[in-house]
Amino acid sequence: MISNIPVVKTRADRAKFYGSTEWRQLRVVCLDRDNHECQWCKADGRLTMQSDSVLEIDHIKELEFYPEYALDLDNLRTLCKDCHNKRHDRMNYKGNAKKKKWDDEWW
Numbered sequence: 001m002i003s004n005i006p007v008v009k010t011r012a013d014r015a016k017f018y019g020s021t022e023w024r025q026l027r028v029v030c031l032d033r034d035n036h037e038c039q040w041c042k043a044d045g046r047l048t049m050q051s052d053s054v055l056e057i058d059h060i061k062e063l064e065f066y067p068e069y070a071l072d073l074d075n076l077r078t079l080c081k082d083c084h085n086k087r088h089d090r091m092n093y094k095g096n097a098k099k100k101k102w103d104d105e106w107w
Contacts, residue, residue, distance in 0.1 A: 007067070034077065055081075
């Protein structure tokens with residue numbers, strides 16, 4: 001990091017940033033501020049906490065494009081793993097899972 005702005009260009013840079021003491025401490029502050037609840041689920045009237053899902057800290061302005069906001073608490077929010085994957089358009093969130101229909105034929 002140069003003057004508190006992380007350089008995050010490679011996978012190794014990301015690992016170094018997310019393993020840093022500064023990030024790990026800020027992550028706890030964010031979780032506490034958000035009451036350990038997914039903010040997107042909460043906005044939809046659902047409660048998703050650590051007991052229900054893995055909670056992740058999301059950079060609202062993405063780290064890759066806005067490194068100057070990497071350690072800005074106002075740029076962070078708590079999301080469950082499913083919402084975080086959905087936010088980044090990853091295909092492994094529950095909303096994309098095909099639901100198996102009940103089939104009595106196997107009985």
